[in-house]
Every structure is written in structure tokens, then in C-alpha cells.
Amino acid sequence: MNSTPKCYNDLHFIFIPLMAPGHLLPMVDMAKLLARRKVKVTILTTPLNSIRFQSTIDREIQLGSQIQIVHIKFPSVESGIPEGCESVDTLPSMDLMSNFYIALCKMQNSLENVFEKLRPIPSCVISDKHISCVAEIAMKFKVPRIIFDGTNCFHLLCNHNLRNFNNIPNEGKFIVPGMPDQIELRKCQLPGLFNPGENKKLNGFREEVREIEEKYSYGVVVNSFEELEEKYVEEYKRVTGYKVWCVGPVSLSNNDELDKFERGKKLNSNDESQYDKILKWLDSWPSNSVIYVCLGSLNRATPQQLKEVGLGLEATKRPFIWVLRGAYGREEMEKWLYEEGFEGRVKNRGFLIKGWAPQVLILSHKAIGIFLTHCGWNSTLEGISCGVPLVTFPMFAEQFYNEKVVVQVVKNGVSVGAQSAVHLGEEEKCCVVVKRENVRDAIENVMGEGEEKEKIRGRARKYADMAREAIEEGGSSYRNMTLLIEDIMSSDRCTTIGGTTPYTTLMWHHK
Numbered sequence: 004m005n006s007t008p009k010c011y012n013d014l015h016f017i018f019i020p021l022m023a024p025g026h027l028l029p030m031v032d033m034a035k036l037l038a039r040r041k042v043k044v045t046i047l048t049t050p051l052n053s054i055r056f057q058s059t060i061d062r063e064i065q066l067g068s069q070i071q072i073v074h075i076k077f078p079s080v081e082s083g084i085p086e087g088c089e090s091v092d093t094l095p096s097m098d099l100m101s102n103f104y105i106a107l108c109k110m111q112n113s114l115e116n117v118f119e120k121l122r123p124i125p126s127c128v129i130s131d132k133h134i135s136c137v138a139e140i141a142m143k144f145k146v147p148r149i150i151f152d153g154t155n156c157f158h159l160l161c162n163h164n165l166r167n168f169n170n171i172p173n174e175g176k177f178i179v180p181g182m183p184d185q186i187e188l189r190k191c192q193l194p195g196l197f198n199p200g201e202n203k204k205l206n207g208f209r210e211e212v213r214e215i216e217e218k219y220s221y222g223v224v225v226n227s228f229e230e231l232e233e234k235y236v237e238e239y240k241r242v243t244g245y246k247v248w249c250v251g252p253v254s255l256s257n258n259d260e261l262d263k264f265e266r267g268k269k270l271n272s273n274d275e276s277q278y279d280k281i282l283k284w285l286d287s288w289p290s291n292s293v294i295y296v297c298l299g300s301l302n303r304a305t306p307q308q309l310k311e312v313g314l315g316l317e318a319t320k321r322p323f324i325w326v327l328r329g330a331y332g333r334e335e336m337e338k339w340l341y342e343e344g345f346e347g348r349v350k351n352r353g354f355l356i357k358g359w360a361p362q363v364l365i366l367s368h369k370a371i372g373i374f375l376t377h378c379g380w381n382s383t384l385e386g387i388s389c390g391v392p393l394v395t396f397p398m399f400a401e402q403f404y405n406e407k408v409v410v411q412v413v414k415n416g417v418s419v420g421a422q423s424a425v426h427l428g429e430e431e432k433c434c435v436v437v438k439r440e441n442v443r444d445a446i447e448n449v450m451g452e453g454e455e456k457e458k459i460r461g462r463a464r465k466y467a468d469m470a471r472e473a474i475e476e477g478g479s480s481y482r483n484m485t486l487l488i489e490d491i492m493s494s495d496r497c498t499t500i501g502g503t504t505p506y507t508t509l510m511w512h513h514k
């Protein structure tokens with residue numbers, strides 16, 4: 004590329020993802036995109052997490068990218084976490100979440116040791132905001148720290164505005180102040196920061212992360228694209244004064260079928276047959292006819308709730324792929340699926356995946372007509388990028404915000420009607436939040452004939468085109484990545500050539 008300044012080559016970006024699929028996978032995608040722009044990239048993570056993306060990085064290297072993985076030890080045992088659990092989705096219980104935060108803090112020394120040895124000297128570190136100890140490391144090594152939070156500008160703006168708002172009513176709906184559209188929510192739908200769960204220790208960690216995030220960050224990279232939520236990107240930049248780079252949808256970095264299939268997967272010998280089986284099954288259905296259901300990598304929905312979802316799918320009489328996480332309620336679900344007859348009743352049109360599904364591969368198949376999602380931001384954006392209309396079933400964290408993005412901002416989907424968040428680890432308190440009729444009706448509100456349904460599908464297709472354009476050369480996200488690189492190139496000169504630039508000038512400017 005002619006316009007690439009020569010010193011792109013001298014830049015070295017360090018990525019430190021949080022170890023949870025919804026944070027790790029987009030950061031790996033982003034790292035690949037950045038490395039394709041001829042800068043050097045290092046991803047720092049633990050050995051068990053790297054298994055999930057080693058093969059895609061090897062392919063990038065073969066294609067000429069300068070990208071590497073460097074391992075750090077995860078202090079599991081010393082933090083009270085069983086050995087072998089190095090990511091949130093593998094924790095045997097959500098009660099261990101506070102131990103996980105402790106382990107993140109304990110990573111500071113090993114991270115520092117690695118940092119010391121990295122060559123060329125790092126120009127910038129992009130780290131998940133939850134790994135707060137990176138702030139101190141960045142200060143020590145005089146490197147700008149950019150944060151990532153696996154989310155969108157709608158969410159960031161919502162949180163920013165709610166922090167300065169003391170009037171969230173305990174009951175009933177309220178209008179979130181300062182949003183470009185009229186956004187109504189209930190306190191019980193908000194993330195833990197405003198609607199704390201029972202685990203009080205977690206609330207303390209959240210507060211700490213927030214303080215460090217505000218004080219010690221140079222800017223924020225967002226897995227979104229400007230055309231999707233333009234007003235929210237602008238408003239967020241305006242009210243905070245932060246540097247914000249929307250560089251997504253990063254999952255579109257996976258053009259290769261193998262990259263799509265293997266994304267996030269711990270590989271094993273049966274994979275080839277699984278790949279063939281899924282594609283053959285999908286190929287056997289007409290375009291836009293199949294329902295895809297996946298509630299993300301962390302959900303611990305109760306068997307009672309899952310059965311309602313299953314019965315709702317059965318009631319549609321349509322073909323479906325249903326992803327069931329292996330971790331929770333396995334015995335009860337197995338009994339229901341096989342002994343109580345569900346699997347037999349749907350066997351000609353239902354495809355069950357127990358464990359990890361190749362989501363991006365499935366969503367990009369033309370047979371998929373709808374995606375019932377828990378509204379994790381990655382899943383939501385992957386659905387949008389593939390032009391698939393969504394049925395939204397938010398559960399926890401910021402998922403009710405993301406539902407608003409879908410049904411009110413982008414208007415490419417409908418809600419299943421969940422009314423309040425169920426914090427991770429507290430699912431037993433509220434076994435069933437959505438009934439089978441709600442599942443069936445929401446799906447039928449999008450699939451099949453009808454003017455309104457056609458409009459939803461049309462918008463879904465339009466946003467998918469915009470998403471692809473954003474990431475391609477000349478598109479908004481492509482340009483933002485250029486701006487990010489050039490920004491770091493100039494701050495890099497400040498610190499290496501000038502040598503005296505106080506690090507505080509690299510921080511966000513506070514209003």
C-alpha cells in the first residue's frame with residue numbers, strides 16, 4: 004500500500020485479552036487484522052487459552068503477518084481456582100469469579116517479566132479493561148494502554164450516563180438520560196454495576212476496574228462499526244472526550260472456512276467429520292429456513308428454562324440447530340432429550356450441538372434464517388454481520404442494552420420478552436423467565452410471509468452489507484484502524500525520540 008509510512012514496520016502492538024471467549028475471540032480477530040496492516044503483534048495469554056486460536060495464528064504467519072503468541076502462567080492454584088481452569092467459561096462455579104479476578108491481579112509479575120523481554124520494545128498495549136494490573140505495567144514501561152471491553156458505544160454511553168444519574172428507580176421503567184433515542188429500561192435489567200448481584204466481592208472488583216479504566220487509559224477500541232450506531236459513537240466521544248476507534252465487526256476477519264470452523268474451538272480428531280456433518284445438514288435445507296439457537300459461552304440457564312426453549316422450537320415445526328452448553332444441568336437435560344422423547348420427536352429437523360459450536364461458520368450459511376441469541380455483543384454483531392435477523396433473549400451483564408440496539412436502533416430483530424436480568428450464578432433463583440409460547444411467537448414474528456417480517460429481513464441484509472464495507476479497504480473501520488496505527492506512531496515518537504513527554508499526556512483528557 005503506497006500510503007503506508009515506512010515506520011509501520013517498527014510498531015509493536017501487545018494484546019492482552021481477558022480469558023473468556025466473548026473477550027478473547029474478538030481480540031484475537033482484532034490482532035489478526037492489525038498484523039495484516041504490517042505492524043508487529045504479540046498476543047499474551049495462558050497456554051490453555053492459546054489452544055483456542057493457535058491454528059488461525061499459524062495460518063496468518065504463513066500468509067506473511069508478523070504475529071506471535073507468548074505464554075504467561077495463569078496463577079490458578081494460588082488463587083483458589085482448580086488447575087486447568089484458565090478461562091471464565093471453564094470455572095466449575097460462578098462463585099469462583101472473585102477468585103478469577105484475584106488471579107488476574109496476580110498475573111502482574113509474570114506480565115511484567117514478559118514485557119521486559121519483548122522486542123521490538125512495545126509501542127502500545129491493548130488490554131481488556133478487566134486486567135487492571137496492565138495499567139501499572141503500561142506506566143512503568145511508558146507505553147500507551149488502550150482498553151477493550153468486548154462491547155459497543157451504545158453500552159459505553161449508557162454506562163457513562165447512568166454513572167452520573169442518581170435517579171434510577173427500584174421499580175418500573177425509566178428513560179436513560181442523554182441517549183440519542185428514547186431508551187427505556189428497568190433497574191433489574193441493568194448490568195451489575197447498577198444492579199448488583201449477591202456476590203458482594205464482585206461489586207468491589209467492578210468498582211476498582213472502573214476507577215483504573217478512567218484514570219489510566221489512552222483510548223478505547225470498540226468491536227463495532229460507525230454506520231451501525233453512528234449517533235452513539237459520536238455522543239460517546241463528545242461527552243467523554245475519549246479517543247474511540249470502532250474497528251469491527253472483527254469476526255469478518257475470518258474469511259477462510261477453516262478459520263470460521265475452528266474459531267474458539269479446542270481442536271480434536273473428530274473435527275473433520277463434525278465440519279462435514281454440519282455443512283451437509285445445512286446444505287439440505289432451503290435458504291433462510293433454519294433457526295440457529297445459541298445462548299453464548301457462559302450461560303448457565305436452568306434445565307427448566309432450556310426445556311421451554313426446546314419446546315418452543317418444537318412448536319415452530321421448523322428446522323433448527325440448538326447449541327447446548329455442556330457444563331450445566333447435563334444429566335437432567337440428557338434425560339429429557341433422550342428418555343423423555345424430545346430428540347426422537349424432532350430428529351428429522353433438529354440438529355443438537357453439545358459443547359462448542361462453530362458459530363461464525365453456521366451463521367454465514369445461507370440456510371440460516373434466524374438467530375435466537377442471548378445478546379452477548381459478539382453474537383449480536385456476528386448475526387448482524389451475516390445478515391441474519393435476531394430473536395433476542397438477554398440474560399445478564401449488558402445484554403438488555405444490546406437487545407435495545409437490535410429492536411430499537413438497528414431494528415433487525417424482535418424480543419422474546421425477557422423482563423429482568425439473571426446474574427451469572429444466580430439462575431436457580433429464577434428458573435424460567437421465558438415460556439415456550441414466547442419463543443415460538445417471537446420466531447414466527449420474523450420468519451415466514453408478511454410485510455413487517457420482510458422489512459426486518461431487508462434491514463438485516465442492509466446492515467450486513469454495511470458491515471462488510473466497513474471492514475474492507477476504504478471502509479470506516481479500516482480507516483479507524485489506520486488512524487489508530489498513526490496515532491500510536493506519533494505517540495511512539497514522543498516517547499522514544501522526545502524521551503521527556505510525561506506519560507500523563509498520553510492519558511484520556513478529563514472533562
Ligand code: UDP
Pocket residue numbers: 024025026028029266267297298299300301302326358359360361362363378379380381382383385
Ligand atoms: N461462540 C462460539 N461457539 C459457541 C459459543 C460461543 O463460537 O458454542 C463464540 C461466539 O461466536 C462469540 C463468543 O463465543 O464470538 C461469545 O461471545 P458473546 O459476547 O456473544 O457472549 P458470551 O459468551 O460472552 O456471553
